[in-house]
Amino acid sequence: xxxxxxxxxxxxxxxxxxxxxxxPKGEPLRVLDGVSMDVRPGEFISIVGPSGCxxxxxxxxxxxxDDADGGEVRVAGALPGQGPTGFVFQRASLFPWRTVERxxxxxxxxxxxxxxxxxxxxxxxxxxxxxxxxxxxGLADFADYYPSQISGGMQQRVNLARALxxxxxxxxxxxxxxxxxxxxxEKLQRDLQRVVHxxxxxxxxxxxxxxxxxxxxxRVFVMAARPGRFVKVYDIDEPRPRRAEFQQSDRxxxxxxxxxxxxxxxxxxxxxxxxxxxx
Numbered sequence: 001x002x003x004x005x006x007x008x009x010x011x012x013x014x015x016x017x018x019x020x021x022x023x024p025k026g027e028p029l030r031v032l033d034g035v036s037m038d039v040r041p042g043e044f045i046s047i048v049g050p051s052g053c054x055x056x057x058x059x060x061x062x063x064x065x066d067d068a069d070g071g072e073v074r075v076a077g078a079l080p081g082q083g084p085t086g087f088v089f090q091r092a093s094l095f096p097w098r099t100v101e102r103x104x105x106x107x108x109x110x111x112x113x114x115x116x117x118x119x120x121x122x123x124x125x126x127x128x129x130x131x132x133x134x135x136x137x138g139l140a141d142f143a144d145y146y147p148s149q150i151s152g153g154m155q156q157r158v159n160l161a162r163a164l165x166x167x168x169x170x171x172x173x174x175x176x177x178x179x180x181x182x183x184x185x186e187k188l189q190r191d192l193q194r195v196v197h198x199x200x201x202x203x204x205x206x207x208x209x210x211x212x213x214x215x216x217x218x219r220v221f222v223m224a225a226r227p228g229r230f231v232k233v234y235d236i237d238e239p240r241p242r243r244a245e246f247q248q249s250d251r252x253x254x255x256x257x258x259x260x261x262x263x264x265x266x267x268x269x270x271x272x273x274x275x276x277x278x279x
Contacts, residue, residue, distance in 0.1 A: 010041035010076050010169040010202050012062060017071035019057055031057050033227035035071070041169075044196060044203045044240065046213035047221045050263065054228030055206045059172050062204065063087050076169035076202075086163030086201075088173045092155035094147040100158050101143040105130045107166045133161040136195055153184040160192070164199060171196070171203045178208065186247060189215055193241035210256045210263075215247050220255075222262055232262060 019032040031054040039045055047055050060066040062073060064081020075083035094103045108126045134140045137157045147155055156176055163171060177185045189212060196203050207213050213220045220234040234255065238246055246252055 011043070012037075012039040012076075012170055012202065012204065013072065013074040014038075014058070014062070015072040017058070017061060017068045017073060019054065019061065019066070019069050030227040032061075032068075033229050035223075035229055037221060037230065037233075039170075039202060039204060041202055042200050043218050044205065044216060045219045045221060046205045046207060046217035047223060048207060048210055048213045048259065048263070049223030049228065050225045051208070053223045053225050055223060056174055058228065059087075059174055059204065059206055062170075063172055083170065084166065084168045085170045085172055086166060086168035088156070088159050088163050088171070088176045090175045090178055092147065092152065092159050094155055094158055094162075096147050098146075099143065100139055100145050100147075100150065101130055101134065103147070103158050104133055104139075104161045104165055107162060111166060129165060130161075133165055136164075136198065137161045138191065151184070153180050153188055156180070156188060157191070160195065164195070164201065169202060171201045173203065173205045175207055176205075177212070185209075185212070186244075189247070190242070190244060192216065197241040210259050211247075211252060214252050214255045214259070215242055220259065222259060234259065 014035060014037045017032055017035045018030070021029045021031055023029045035054075035058060037045075047058070049055055057066060061068050062075060062080055063085055064075075064079070073080050075085055077083070095106065098106065105126055108129065131140070131143075134143055137160060139154065139157055139161060142150055142154065147158070150158075159176065177188050180188065193216065205213070205216055207216075214234075214236055217236055218240070220236060221230050222232045222234070223229065224231045236255070238251075
């Protein structure tokens with residue numbers, strides 16, 4: 001189903017990952033069942049699927065926030081939690097007492113305190129990197145603002161800049177635009193394309209918005225209902241960074257309709273799952 005990637009240089013390798021939780025009744029609840037994928041360095045992939053199918057659980061396993069019950073995960077050649085990853089959550093998780101500039105600098109300041117290699121050790125070096133990211137994300141004029149003084153869309157820009165500040169090999173994004181209005185969301189989708197294209201960061205993006213998934217990704221991974229497993233992968237043969245013309249194109253709409261049909265017709269899903277299991 002997937003193409004072989006190189007996890008040692010910024011890719012992500014997931015092999016036969018399984019995860020179970022315990023239900024309120026004390027019964028085992030399998031959330032992920034043999035999930036596998038290879039994400040190539042610099043690739044942007046989207047994951048779509050029904051609510052509760054395990055998308056966020058998979059992302060948390062890749063990040064090292066949860067442990068898998070079986071299988072193998074490598075992030076830039078390292079075990080989960082040990083590789084250089086940035087995580088952007090569904091809602092902005094900013095420190096209200098820090099300015100935009102200081103929020104972006106948080107990860108760098110923490111790394112400097114720990115003496116981590118490959119991070120700017122001097123305050124001026126960290127300031128220069130933050131300034132560059134503020135320019136890249138369109139926040140240069142808001143460096144001294146506090147989170148309460150900027151919009152939700154701008155707060156998510158800060159979240160993105162903060163995640164990129166540590167120069168992650170892999171960027172993980174869990175429905176980062178879902179709480180935004182449609183116009184802001186479409187603008188941030190295009191901005192994300194530009195930023196990721198300029199940084200070359202491998203990106204795994206979870207969304208319930210199928211059009212958003214198609215617009216963003218080199219490949220869209222479709223996940224079946226629990227227990228979560230991939231039933232089809234769509235290659236999106238469109239140059240990146242993506243433009244507004246593609247965002248509103250008939251081709252994007254056609255791909256989105258096909259994926260929507262797969263997600264909303266269980267018989268089609270079962271047939272695809274059976275075909276993929278014997279491929």
